[in-house]
Amino acid sequence: MRISELSAHAGVSPASIKFYTREELLPAGERTGYNQTDYTQAHVDRLRLIRALIEVGGLSVAAARDVLRAIDDERMPLPHVLGEAQHAIPKRSTPARAESVQRVVAAAAERGWCVSTDNPGVELAAGVLDAYEVIGRHDLTTTLPQYAAAAELVAAADLDALDRSGSREAMAETVVVGTVLGDSLFAGLRRLAQQAETHRRYGTPENEEKKS
């Protein structure tokens, strides 16, 4: 198909298609003549994946390129693909304090997790503990293990989805998409659960007013 058809099918402008090709996120189409390039359904699928990663998952173009390369590299073992997907989170400029890193590692050890200290989740979680510390809140002693128990359920769900994916390429895509989009999916459900739990414990504000 022509670039105009590809654009219509994938919902991506021709300018963006050219940009993603230049940035090596999208393979080039086949040159079939002067100023004419032929694209296939694989290009449509790839463009939709790019949009999901960047627009919904919030990845940078560079981060999207890294994870797409991991999907495409057939010799890369799946745990490594997962590592690439896990690293596709915005990095903070200041490293977390050693004490916070230690607390995260200890929370992981308490659950019997076998993890490496360069897992990007350590810095991410430790940065949050730092922020709590700075604003004078140290009340995460109970919260941290509760969150860790919930994270275990989500990780099991992520791996279950992987087992259902089938081919190596489908599995690699599931790892990447699931890791990147899973954060947003969970954040959404967490907000619903918070409202439900608030309602369960305290009733709605309207009910409170009726009671008084």
Add this chain to the structure above:
Amino acid sequence: MRISELSAHAGVSPASIKFYTREELLPAGERTGYNQTDYTQAHVDRLRLIRALIEVGGLSVAAARDVLRAIDDERMPLPHVLGEAQHAIPKRSTPARAESVQRVVAAAAERGWCVSTDNPGVELAAGVLDAYEVIGRHDLTTTLPQYAAAAELVAAADLDALDRSGSREAMAETVVVGTVLGDSLFAGLRRLAQQAETHRRYGTPENEEKKS
């Protein structure tokens, strides 16, 4: 204290202090003379909170202003403060498809959650389902309830932390900080749990090599 001392204590530049004051995130200091303003410890604490929300939580200045106003408004009931904090997530330009919204609402109903349809979590989660749909993946039938069960644990942890906070102001701050920073904390722990679960199910790539 002078603005230079405030800057040193909070780790925020004088230019940013003036910016946050203009943007109404930080109350103005007390004018004590020509070109001289006096600040208190409350300003230090507020600046640290602002930094945590913006730099670690990733809030926009406008979103931070909204949640800080909710903290400061002593007549606002806590469930409303929670609502403000929940809304402080980046909005997408295109609304989610009705079918995806329906799937999220159904997943919430299945857990017996009492939620309003304007909860921002609905759009957030439905947007992710949309993205999955667009890339041809419909395999969230099992994942969605598993994530919802985990979200319930996290929401309970969030509300437990709230119960421990004490004063109304401390509770309001806990609601806001916990909602905004909790997403990152969970995302970090999820990455650790994923690695641990991968290791548990498949062993490390090194072990795989040794086995063969």
